[in-house]
Amino acid sequence: MRVIQYLENNSTKFAAVTDNGEIFILPFKDFFQLIEAAQTQGKTPFEVIVQHIDQAIPLNTPLEELELTVPIISPEVWAAGVTYERSRVARNYESKKDKLDVETYYDKVYNAERPEIFFKSTPARTAGPNKDLYLRSDSQWIIPEPELGLVINKNGKILGYTIGNDMSCRDIEGENPLYLPQAKIWKYSCSIGPAIRLAETVEDPYNFRIICRIFRDNTKVFEDSTMTSQLKRRYEELINFLVKDNHILDGTILLTGTCIVPPDEFTLKDGDLVEIEISDIGTLRNSIRKPT
Ligand code: DO4
Ligand code: MG
Numbered sequence: 001m002r003v004i005q006y007l008e009n010n011s012t013k014f015a016a017v018t019d020n021g022e023i024f025i026l027p028f029k030d031f032f033q034l035i036e037a038a039q040t041q042g043k044t045p046f047e048v049i050v051q052h053i054d055q056a057i058p059l060n061t062p063l064e065e066l067e068l069t070v071p072i073i074s075p076e077v078w079a080a081g082v083t084y085e086r087s088r089v090a091r092n093y094e095s096k097k098d099k100l101d102v103e104t105y106y107d108k109v110y111n112a113e114r115p116e117i118f119f120k121s122t123p124a125r126t127a128g129p130n131k132d133l134y135l136r137s138d139s140q141w142i143i144p145e146p147e148l149g150l151v152i153n154k155n156g157k158i159l160g161y162t163i164g165n166d167m168s169c170r171d172i173e174g175e176n177p178l179y180l181p182q183a184k185i186w187k188y189s190c191s192i193g194p195a196i197r198l199a200e201t202v203e204d205p206y207n208f209r210i211i212c213r214i215f216r217d218n219t220k221v222f223e224d225s226t227m228t229s230q231l232k233r234r235y236e237e238l239i240n241f242l243v244k245d246n247h248i249l250d251g252t253i254l255l256t257g258t259c260i261v262p263p264d265e266f267t268l269k270d271g272d273l274v275e276i277e278i279s280d281i282g283t284l285r286n287s288i289r290k291p292t
Contacts, residue, residue: 003015046201094174147210168183
């Protein structure tokens with residue numbers, strides 16, 4: 001069971017999408033209200049939805065025709081880094097230059113008890129499905145980072161799973177890791193969506209398939225896929241470090257790191273289309289634009 005938000009006549013609707021593709025408008029404003037209702041009723045969000053759709057009529061419009069928005073206005077998006085071997089190799093490539101035999105901070109963090117956790121985005125910087133992501137004008141080496149997102153509550157409990165794009169500037173971070181916030185955070189450097197899969201409807205969250213495709217001039221110029229089983233750490237481990245002595249809000253999203261990196265000579269360009277598909281969640285599509 002997934003939940004989505006979409007626009008209809010300028011108003012936002014909150015709906016459930018069943019595993020056979022039926023869509024039901026829910027009697028809640030958003031994901032926060034669903035969670036609150038579940039708590040009040042002593043039920044899981046899934047049970048609350050099932051009870052509602054038992055007597056409801058599904059929408060006539062198919063999912064592809066809805067104007068989807070972010071599935072949740074997440075107050076803060078955080079991200080974990082170097083959680084997959086592929087990311088460690090890529091970070092070492094951009095930072096090491098000719099010093100290939102030197103152990104880097106990326107090697108250290110990959111093996112350390114404490115993971116890399118960084119701040120990524122706020123609602124105003126986050127794009128929803130089919131919206132534009134922006135390049136950064138002072139970077140010449142920008143890539144998408146397709147990642148599984150954990151939607152958590154203020155206590156760190158996983159409520160659902162979504163898709164995130166942690167767009168990143170490899171040249172800025174490669175020049176100096178202290179530039180990380182600039183390599184990661186700018187206007188529309190992050191997208192989230194198109195749905196949240198309820199946590200209690202996921203059998204094994206380490207068995208998601210992630211696929212990334214990039215199209216240029218209607219031609220696919222890149223495709224790769226991976227499984228979340230390749231993740232070096234457990235989700236709870238990442239969440240524990242995020243919430244430790246922190247002020248975390250309900251609906252926070254934690255991106256879990258990338259395992260897909262385009263070839264080193266690749267950079268995103270104005271007009272590219274990035275597609276990130278995660279099994280049982282959906283496909284997040286965003287066009288890439290020059291900043292305005
Ligand atoms: O230190 C860089 C961040 C790495 C990252 O975002 C990732 O591994 O996904
Ligand atoms: Mg990342």
